[in-house]
Amino acid sequence: MAFVTRGFHGRQRDSAEAGRLPPGQYIVSGFPVLSAGPTPHTALSKWSFSIEGEIDTPKRWTWDEFQALPKENITKDIHCVTKWSKFDTMWEGVSLDTLLDGVDTAAEYVMAFSDGGYTTNIPLEDLRDGKAWVAYQYNGEPLEAEHGGPARLLVPHLYFWKSAKWVRGLRLMMDDEPGFWEMYGYHMYGDPWREQRYSGD
């Protein structure tokens, strides 16, 4: 139902953004913070990462065990459903391919779960083949709590609410279920290139 807004011309467009900026997004240089409640602060001695649910032998790593896993440097554009995008964000973390290695499951979906009770649902195949990480460094520094530290999920090809902050594990599920924002009307999948912001998009 788009119609031309009287008097609106918009700012000058940067051709370098073309093809790299999903529809309806704009570029920021800062790193905005969005969370629904207080920021949890989890001691590293109490932190662990688990894979559970539809799996015969659940997996679990302590912080030290997690740090000993092969790590990767990741540079990706990120896109928040609140319209901002940020190019070339730099992270360090563990690939989900490493964490899911050897996991034999009939599950097709996961529910990521976090300290503070946050959850978000993602198809399992979106976490495989070099598309997702658990990141614990940002710009060469330990990830700050307000941005999801000690560790957050990083699934940059989906809107950023899918990159769960303060992530503590994945629950493997046979069927798709809505997570926190998905229950409040946000899209079950969240592809920024198809502008899947809200349910029905």
Place this chain on the structure above:
Amino acid sequence: MFDVPGWGGHRAGQHVDVRLTAPDGYQAQRSYSIASPPEDGMRVALTVERLDDGEVSSFLVDDVRTGDEIELRGPIGGYFTWDVRDGGPLMLIGGGSGVVPLMAMVRHRAAAAAPVPARLLYSVRAIDDVIYHAELDRIAAADPTFMPTLTLTRAQPPGWTGLHRRVDADMLEQAVWPAADAPRVFVCGPTPFVESVADILVQLGHAPQHIKTERFGPTGG
């Protein structure tokens, strides 16, 4: 203020997406909190703070005229919301233009004449930055169960006897019902404000799930 034919109603605290379209098809979208209460029916009010480099906010503040048509989508967001049936006590803590969704709750509560005790702690830099000043005073004068408190963090007018510092632990301990009363707490403002207030509230013993936050980041919009 928009007349929105077919508006299906909203809950206080929700927002809308505003989409502007240029003649060449270029579009810009931003989210703005709804300032009006659900009781206003198909009339929806937004309060927009003009950001100097904000291509949408500056257009809405400077260029929109009465009678213009603007594309809205919403209501959006179902978590940072309050309805009188949710009960209280209701504790609202706003920084700057973060007061906008809280004002929708204040107006909803007043429109519904709900006897839910409510307090608003509202932090701004200077008295001229206070949005809805007269209306807040009017609601408070008519309703002893609503108590707004201002703190002016940078500049105070002559004779100002109210709070004049940033929100801190002492202020929150004074202003907020004790955790034992399980107030429903809504915090909205710039990220550092929200982070600080929410951290202090947790330290004061408030359950994290009773503290709902919305952050207005410097997102250039």
